[in-house]
Amino acid sequence: MADSLSKQAIQELPLHAYETLRDDLRTGDLVFCSGSYFFSHAIQRFTRSVWSHVGMIYKDPTLQRVFILESETLIGVRLAPLSKYLSDYHGKNRPYKGNIVVARVHPQIDADKLNRAISYGMDELTKPYDNFEILRIGMRILFRVSRRVRDRKYICSELVYDCFDQIGVPFSLRDEYVSPDDIWLDEQVQPRYRVM
Numbered sequence: 001m002a003d004s005l006s007k008q009a010i011q012e013l014p015l016h017a018y019e020t021l022r023d024d025l026r027t028g029d030l031v032f033c034s035g036s037y038f039f040s041h042a043i044q045r046f047t048r049s050v051w052s053h054v055g056m057i058y059k060d061p062t063l064q065r066v067f068i069l070e071s072e073t074l075i076g077v078r079l080a081p082l083s084k085y086l087s088d089y090h091g092k093n094r095p096y097k098g099n100i101v102v103a104r105v106h107p108q109i110d111a112d113k114l115n116r117a118i119s120y121g122m123d124e125l126t127k128p129y130d131n132f133e134i135l136r137i138g139m140r141i142l143f144r145v146s147r148r149v150r151d152r153k154y155i156c157s158e159l160v161y162d163c164f165d166q167i168g169v170p171f172s173l174r175d176e177y178v179s180p181d182d183i184w185l186d187e188q189v190q191p192r193y194r195v196m
Helices: 007-012 018-024 038-047 082-087 111-123 133-143 156-165 180-185
Strands: 030-035 053-060 065-072 076-081 098-105 189-195
Touching: 007 098, 018 082, 018 189, 030 180, 053 111, 053 156, 053 180, 065 082, 065 111, 065 156, 076 082, 111 156, 156 180, 180 189
Parallel strands: none
Antiparallel strands: 030 053, 030 098, 053 065, 065 076, 098 189
């Protein structure tokens, strides 16, 4: 299980250049982001966590590319090159503003299962981001109200949760919603490294 971290503790994790760890990344690895954007701060505040985003690695052997499967604000479910996060986030010629930590689910999941999880996520490509879910999560925390009925829109952690749930690897939830921190704190998740 990954331990709860502060922003300072994330900064103290060893930092590795993407090029040096690219070969070690595997399909199914998790990418946790602790952003320094306005919306990132809102997510962190509502979920009482340092994490503002989570995605799942897809390593394509044919293209020899590393992608992140994610649900992104205003965009929805997409597949994006991980290298873009580190050099040209949102086409602005600068890296993601914040910290990125890679983790792995243990015990190791067989490659066929992970491919099924990724396949499920790819079937969800272009599904919209649930832009109001973060506000609803905040209201549920504030008023201690249970979760609404799920729809086909996703926040990032719901997408990752559903991908793993499809292959019989559910993450533990502390509340009536799933946040990046729920996935981070699950006993199956083992942090690997901070990447730049």
